[in-house]
Amino acid sequence: AAGVIQSPRHLIKEKRETATLKCYPIPRHDTVYWYQQGPGQDPQFLISFYEKMQSDKGSIPDRFSAQQFSDYHSELNMSSLELGDSALYFCASSQSGLAGPTDTQYFGPGTRLTVL
Amino acid sequence: AQSVTQLGSHVSVSEGALVLLRCNYSSSVPPYLFWYVQYPNQGLQLLLKYTTGATLVKGINGFEAEFKKSETSFHLTKPSAHMSDAAEYFCAVSYGGSQGNLIFGKGTKLSVKP
Numbered sequence: 001a002a003g004v005i006q007s008p009r010h011l012i013k014e015k016r017e018t019a020t021l022k023c024y025p026i027p028r029h030d031t032v033y034w035y036q037q038g039p040g041q042d043p044q045f046l047i048s049f050y051e052k053m054q055s056d057k058g059s060i061p062d063r064f065s066a067q068q069f070s071d072y073h074s075e076l077n078m079s080s081l082e083l084g085d086s087a088l089y090f091c092a093s094s095q096s097g098l099a100g101p102t103d104t105q106y107f108g109p110g111t112r113l114t115v116l
Numbered sequence: 117a118q119s120v121t122q123l124g125s126h127v128s129v130s131e132g133a134l135v136l137l138r139c140n141y142s143s144s145v146p147p148y149l150f151w152y153v154q155y156p157n158q159g160l161q162l163l164l165k166y167t168t169g170a171t172l173v174k175g176i177n178g179f180e181a182e183f184k185k186s187e188t189s190f191h192l193t194k195p196s197a198h199m200s201d202a203a204e205y206f207c208a209v210s211y212g213g214s215q216g217n218l219i220f221g222k223g224t225k226l227s228v229k230p
Contacts, residue, residue, distance in 0.1 A: 033217055042206060043160070045217040056217055090159060094216065105210075105218060107152070107160040 002026055004093050004108035012114045013081050021076040021111045025093030031055070032074040033105055034066060037088040049074055050096065081115045088112050118143045122207050122221035130229045135179075135194040137224050139207030142188065147209035149190040150218065151181055154204045163205075166190060177201070202228045 005024040013019050025032050031050045035043040036059075045058035049068035060066075063081075068074045078085060089112075092105035123138040141147060148167050152160040164175025171183040181192045190207060204225045208218040 031216070035218075042220040042222050043218070045219070048217055058217060104162065104165060106162065109159040
């Protein structure tokens with residue numbers, strides 16, 4: 001079965017640089033979530049999109065922005081990178097039910113960002 | 117604010133022994149409940165979930181969990197541990213709809229001794 005695709009899998013950047021992470025949801029999934037997992041930490045919710053509109057916002061820094069495109073893929077843009085942004089970034093997708101986003105999220109393999 | 121508590125950041129069992137990983141949530145409204153497993157340097161894989169209906173849910177790899185509303189718990193069990201079960205396990209909750217984001221516990225690292 002098709003899974004969530006994330007690219008790149010690994011990314012190394014310098015402080016103050018920018019980075020763009022991409023997420024391709026499972027076919028027919030219309031909801032995308034982004035999470036950040038620091039070393040030894042639990043995943044923290046950043047932001048989500050449903051039908052190309054932002055649906056919820058978590059602990060996402062103002063330096064980060066994201067969007068969902070017409071083909072439902074999503075991109076997380078990160079600017080003015082800091083050392084503390086080094087983490088594993090997960091994208092998850094789900095399929096909406098009649099009442100809106102359903103409950104099961106399927107995770108991609110993650111993008112490991114290292115900021116030097 | 118809703119939260120998830122996983123008792124024990126590390127649990128060690130012998131191969132063939134019972135696995136019990138504890139999870140409690142704090143919310144007056146029962147959430148949707150999930151267990152995910154994460155192997156080193158990999159993504160999160162859904163083990164099982166509870167949304168409505170039968171409170172005992174079975175998942176992949178022989179795991180199961182029981183939702184107990186009175187105890188606000190959703191503990192994960194497996195009758196007989198296998199070496200391949202060694203991983204980190206995360207309990208998570210969500211409330212669906214526009215608040216569908218997952219709130220994770222701190223995780224429990226399971227070690228399995230031969």
